[in-house]
Amino acid sequence: MxxxxxxxxxxxxxxxxxxxxxxxxxxxxxxxxxxxxxxxxxxxxxxxxxxxxxxxxxxxxxxxxxxxxxxxxxxxxxxxxxxxxxxxxxxxxxxxxxxxxxxxxxxxxxxxxxxxxxxxxxxxxPAGVDPLAAAFVRVGAIALNGVLAADLGVGSTVAIFGQGVIGLLATRFAVLNGATVIAIDGIPARRERALAWGAAHAVEPGGDVARRIRELTDGLGTDTAIELSGNYAALRDAIRTVGADGTVVASGFYQGEANALRLGDEFHHNRVQLLASQIGSAPNRLRARWDVQRMQRTVVQSLANGSVxxxxxxxxxxxxxxxxxxxxxxxxxxxxxxxxxxxxx
The missing domain is CATH 3.90.180.10 (Medium-chain alcohol dehydrogenases, catalytic domain)
Incomplete structure (x- = not known):
């Protein structure tokens, strides 16, 4: 049995x-x-x-x-x-x-x-990797997929909404890619963990979070945002957080009606690009070289070398x-x- x-x-x-x-x-x-x-x-x-x-x-x-x-x-x-x-x-x-x-x-x-x-x-x-850590390979690949979709690198700024497990892993991978990360979460312990994992700032959601992030980015807004909470209000804030022609990667699993989005506001006026990131495949521009197996191998390598x-x-x-x-x-x-x-x- x-x-x-x-x-x-x-x-x-x-x-x-x-x-x-x-x-x-x-x-x-x-x-x-x-x-x-x-x-x-x-x-x-x-x-x-x-x-x-x-x-x-x-x-x-x-x-x-x-x-x-x-x-x-x-x-x-x-x-x-x-x-x-x-x-x-x-x-x-x-x-x-x-x-x-x-x-x-x-x-x-x-x-x-x-x-x-x-x-x-x-x-x-691999030898030396805690078996407990291996339970994070799949969720790590989900986080990495969002980071790949955001096309991050040295000098870029990204707001990552939601600092649960996948959000924290996305924060870590974004930092390893050289990006400046602003982490958003309502739970103080998660914001503290995001800072410990390399985020430059960790702020509470709610209120005018987009205006607060404008202040942290000299008025520009972030280049990209990754939304991982699956909350439509957070997705709306992510859209408001990026600057003109910015990109929002929607990695959450959204349920129900999307009444909170207000797509006639900043989404329209700032020409925001909204991308869905889902573990079924790599971002379009990377599919010749990246697939789910490579993302998972990358997570395992990060566990093995101690960077995550x-x-x-x-x-x-x-x-x-x-x-x-x-x-x-x-x-x-x-x-x-x-x-x-x-x-x-």
Whole structure:
């Protein structure tokens, strides 16, 4: 048997035992060590607001379809996309992966998983890297993708809205790229962490944050902004924060109607370019050289060389049988945590 997390209904979390899948040719079995909870995407499934719950994504025409019978419904099993574990079994025809190796990947909140060996190619954890840090590879790639989309470098200024886990990782990568970072978050501890990770300034949202950032940039506004909170009011402020012909990278997972944006204001008058950043692919101008695998490898290299101390972002650990408490905490009081990890050890 294997144990997995199930969303049985909105805000109902169960832990269930299911038969362990057989190992087929070309596959490996991985026993989970850690699985990171996404306080963004996963909370939309927990709360019942995820668009996949009411509509169907058509990958051929790349549109959501309303009212189709094939839309998924509860229960939702094994959500999660930030796992790390140890290989415990390898099919006889598999080469390049061995029992005992620690790997990172995506297999959801479950005690073990059977995966195609090809899905774990290049996912071996380098010696000396804390396995806990490997739970940040995927979220690190999301952060890096936003930074790549913002086209940052020495002399550039960027406002990064939202200093949760992905926002802090984006702040760190932006600093490593040579940019001057202004971090925006309402939680003092997160602003302090952003400063410790190299942000030049950390300011509270609300009020006229765009005017305050104008004061910090000699009236120019920032060259770019990255919005990671998924909050429409923050996206509006990001649009107001950049200067004329500036770029806003929208990396959050936005839910519901976008009434707060006011696109006839600064967006229109300052000719702001608004880009969506999503982990499915690299920014357009970089796709000849960058892909998701390269972004993930870059994150692993940053963990290995010590330039990103991702493991320090873990604030809470729960056993799988305590997962309901973890989600209730994140839903009711998200400010109390950075990264929440399910610990299978």
């Amino acid at each position: 294997t144990t997995l997390l199930r969303f049985s209904a909105p805000k109902v979390v169960d832990v269930v035992d299911v038969p362990a899948p057989a190992l087929l040719p070309g596959q490996v079995r991985v026993r989970t060590r850690y699985s990171g909870i996404s306080a963004g995407t996963e909370l939309t499934a927990y709360r019942g607001t995820n668009p996949y719950l009411t509509r169907t994504w058509d990958p051929e025409i790349r549109l959501f379809k309303d009212g189709e019978s094939e839309t998924p419904a509860y229960p939702l099993d094994g959500w999660g996309y930030s796992e790390v574990g140890d290989i415990v079994e390898v099919a006889p025809d598999v080469s390049g992966l061995s029992v005992g190796e620690t790997v990172w990947g995506i297999w959801g909140h479950r005690s073990e998983a059977v995966l195609d060996a090809s899905a774990l190619a290049g996912h071996e954890l 101390d991702a493991a320090s972002l873990v604030t809470h650990r729960y056993r799988l049988d305590e997962a309901a408490d973890a989600y209730r905490m994140l839903d009711a009081d998200p400010s109390s945590a950075l990264q929440v990890v399910l610990d299978f050890s």
